Amino acid sequence: MKKTTRWILIISSIAIVTSVLWNTYVFFQRFKEEERAKMTIWAEALGEFIQTTDLDRDMGNVTLAVMKNNTSTPIIYVGNEGEVTSNNLPENRVDDSVYIQRKIQQFTTENPPIDVTFRNTKYGTLYYGNSDVLNNLKYYPMALLLVIFLFAAVVYFFYRTFKVADQNKLWAGMAKETAHQIGTPLSSLLGWSELLKAENVNPEITAEIEKDIDRLLVITERFSKIGSVPALEKSDVVAETYKTFQYLELRSSKLVEFDFKSPEIPIYCDINRQLYSWTIENLIKNAIDAMKGKGRLTIEVVLDKKFVKINVIDIGKGIQKNDFHQIFEPGYTTKKRGWGLGLSLVKRIIEDYHNGRVRVFASTVGKGTKMQIVLKTTP
The missing domain is CATH 1.10.287 (Helix Hairpins)
Incomplete structure (x- = not known):
């Protein structure tokens, strides 16, 4: 029932979005046609005005009124003799020939030019672009899709x-x-x-x-x-790491060679000892599993300025690069038996509770993996 309802909602949403986009497209085309019809009348009025200025002043005044009625559509008129007249363009650019030529090219791509004629005599060519309303309407579907996408993302x-x-x-x-x-x-x-x-x-x-x-x-x-939320206390990371390392070394197969490297001085961090020990244990057990219970496992504790880096290195089967982040997702596992919770717990304990970082530092398929924990030291 829930699956059917979900599909009904998805199909309904797609239908609504498609309907809105289609109607917007139809309205855009209709508005564009009406604007061209208006520009055609304007071109006819211009041709009549050029012809009648010396013949019928009253008719010229009526035609001039028609021409002045355009206050939104940008236009450029180029006469047969090369004279240029523009309307609804920035006043400080009307004398810029380079700007005018660029606008003519732009208008030509937006709308086909219109010949200005009167009684079969051509007086020039009219170029016109899309009005601000038409331009805004053109971007409306994209804005609508963005709003829908954001709404869906929030949901x-x-x-x-x-x-x-x-x-x-x-x-x-x-x-x-x-x-x-x-x-x-x-x-x-x-x-x-x-x-x-x-x-x-x-x-x-x-x-x-x-x-x-x-x-x-x-x-x-x-x-x-x-x-x-666990309580954190100042502890020696070297000692806490070695304690877990030593416990697992004594209870692991003798076929696994354990190696521990660290400075000879204590390194202090604010940690929860039980949870920190859990992370080290998980990483060591994963490393042993990756080597199928046989190989060399190394733990390095390295002091790097204000941070301490704990590296767990094995010579196991390795991890593919596109799985570096995925292995920390709950439920992800390559084992036949396992729930895929170990590394997700490691990530939560280190990053959420200790404000540190855990990552796959390096790995090569068939050669091994280096996992790294980074914690901030405490003075």
């Missing part, structure tokens, strides 16, 4: 905004519910961890379990923050 913008807002509410609700659901088994795991300690289980085992429990706590906190 689409509001429709898109409401749709995105609904989607955001849905994702925020799902994320918070996920955090709530994780919380229950997580509490049990904390209890089991304490029982294992009491039973004197190998401390190395319980230590690794506690790391995973801490990780689950971080993930729960991440999901709970979706839909709300």
Whole structure:
């Protein structure tokens, strides 16, 4: 039903626009014909005036009145002897021969010239252009289309905004519910961890379990923050990046060679640690997937004046250039399994919450990709 209604509205809109444009065109042509008829009468009046000036002064006065009635259409009369008379042109240009010749060429393209004759005798040629009313009418369809386009753009913008807002509410609700659901088994795991300690289980085992429990706590906190503005605090980006890097290195395939490069000094930025860690984790996991679990993965932290750049580099399958922006769109994925939300979350976290920038810095199909995050440093 909604699809049928949408098509009815689209077809009706096209029909209305087509009708308005067609009627405008018909009115334009009719007005142009009436203007030519008026100019034809004016040319006849001019020929009669030239012939009767010495014969019938009263008739000449009537003809002169007809000629003076034209106050809108620009005209140029060129006599057989080359004399030039103009009307409705700028007074300061009527003696400019170059300007007059250019106008004659313009008028000839707009309307066919009219011979000024009387009783089969030709006295000259009349050139005339479109009046201001006709010129304005000529641009009316374009103005109408522009208004319609702007109106459609505004409608689409509001429709898109409401749709995105609904989607955001849905994702925020799902994320918070996920955090709530994780919380229950997580509490049990904390209890089991304490029982294992009491039973004197190998401390190395319980230590690794506690790391995973801490990780689950971080993930729960991440999901709970979706839909709300996160608090930012001054943190060492080098340390926070390395912490996530090290955690994933220990839990990834040994076929992936990890490499971390950074200055030996701390670099401070205002970040939310949980959400920032999420972005690094997403980029690292994407890089590992691009290499199909085998290859070299490098993270570089580079200080560049007032900014810090975090580069995640892989030697995977690469990204085509026309997909550089598209990969950040929600739902876009090249994986057989995946919802295409990872990079869209990365973009939102970095650009909306941290006022930074994330982009595909460089990529070559079959050779690898360099993803880059840029954040402003904090003194």
